[in-house]
Amino acid sequence: MARALYQRRVSSFDEMTDLSHSIRQTLHDEFQWGLTPHHKVDISIDGTKKYLFPAEGKFVEAAYIPELNRKTLCLSTQVGCKMGCLFCMTARQGFQAHLTAGEIINQVRSLPEGHELPNIVYMGMGEPLDNLEETLKSLEILTSDWGMGFGTQRVTVSSIGIMPAMEEFFARSKVRFAWSLHNPFEDERQNLLPVQTVHGLSEILQFLKTIQLTDTRRMSIEYIAFAGVNDTPRHVKELVRILHGLKIRVNLIRFHPIPGTPLRGSDEKTLQFMKEALAAKGVPATVRKSRGQDIYAACGLLSTKALLKPTAVEDF
Ligand code: SF4
Numbered sequence: 001m002a003r004a005l006y007q008r009r010v011s012s013f014d015e016m017t018d019l020s021h022s023i024r025q026t027l028h029d030e031f032q033w034g035l036t037p038h039h040k041v042d043i044s045i046d047g048t049k050k051y052l053f054p055a056e057g058k059f060v061e062a063a064y065i066p067e068l069n070r071k072t073l074c075l076s077t078q079v080g081c082k083m084g085c086l087f088c089m090t091a092r093q094g095f096q097a098h099l100t101a102g103e104i105i106n107q108v109r110s111l112p113e114g115h116e117l118p119n120i121v122y123m124g125m126g127e128p129l130d131n132l133e134e135t136l137k138s139l140e141i142l143t144s145d146w147g148m149g150f151g152t153q154r155v156t157v158s159s160i161g162i163m164p165a166m167e168e169f170f171a172r173s174k175v176r177f178a179w180s181l182h183n184p185f186e187d188e189r190q191n192l193l194p195v196q197t198v199h200g201l202s203e204i205l206q207f208l209k210t211i212q213l214t215d216t217r218r219m220s221i222e223y224i225a226f227a228g229v230n231d232t233p234r235h236v237k238e239l240v241r242i243l244h245g246l247k248i249r250v251n252l253i254r255f256h257p258i259p260g261t262p263l264r265g266s267d268e269k270t271l272q273f274m275k276e277a278l279a280a281k282g283v284p285a286t287v288r289k290s291r292g293q294d295i296y297a298a299c300g301l302l303s304t305k306a307l308l309k310p311t312a313v314e315d316f
Pocket residue numbers: 081082083084085088089090091124125126127160
């Protein structure tokens with residue numbers, strides 16, 4: 001049955017013709033089909049699409065990002081988020097609900113482009129490790145031979161780092177991991193990610209240094225660069241120091257300003273300086289391209305708060 005669902009991608013119990021009529025009837029009687037088509041799609045001038053999927057009686061967003069040789073789906077694991085990161089629109093929405101594994105997988109399975117997806121990143125709405133069991137279940141469905149058969153190197157989970165959930169994640173899954181670091185100094189990082197007073201930088205770092213990496217299991221750092229906040233030579237020097245001994249790439253990310261925050265994104269020159277200064281010290285770094293900003297699909301901009309009540313964006 002799993003093969004019919006995830007590999008043949010049938011769209012009703014009736015299409016499971018390898019099952020007897022009576023079993024199909026039982027499935028009809030006992031189970032809901034569970035696939036939910038998208039409610040709405042916004043299309044960016046750069047080709048990025050933002051899909052709105054119903055989940056938990058509310059909505060979540062998934063961003064589909066096509067590039068020349070690579071297509072990526074950025075999916076959500078929660079409606080809203082509890083973590084309260086200062087730079088994030090999802091945080092402004094507060095927390096509404098955890099998604100089930102079915103609702104996470106629905107974003108892949110019901111995506112019109114789902115059949116051609118090479119990469120999946122858990123970087124949409126929510127903190128995946130705050131919804132650990134459903135995230136792990138969805139990863140199993142995505143990467144199992146009996147499921148959708150995605151190679152583990154094509155799936156990345158991003159997290160601010162929550163202990164002990166990270167230990168479970170690394171023990172029970174083989175996909176890639178992206179740590180949202182954003183500042184190498186513990187106290188400064190706590191200003192950006194208030195919840196990190198509970199799950200501290202040094203504890204996470206110590207744990208990550210124990211993980212055995214392979215060609216397929218890699219780790220990266222997500223680093224949104226804010227002008228004058230975390231983009232100075234002092235920050236680069238500390239980044240190099242704390243990442244020593246970790247085989248890890250730093251993804252420098254442009255900040256897309258959100259209403260009501262004094263934070264501003266670093267300019268191009270500073271991003272290039274950071275990239276080169278890190279590389280010169282043996283830390284590979286890239287500046288990530290910005291995608292879907294005009295439809296609020298870019299990094300940190302996903303939010304369905306406007307759909308919860310009619311006051312929309314000016315309310316943020
Ligand atoms: S950045 Fe991620 S963890 Fe932080 S509030 Fe936004 S969705 Fe949650």
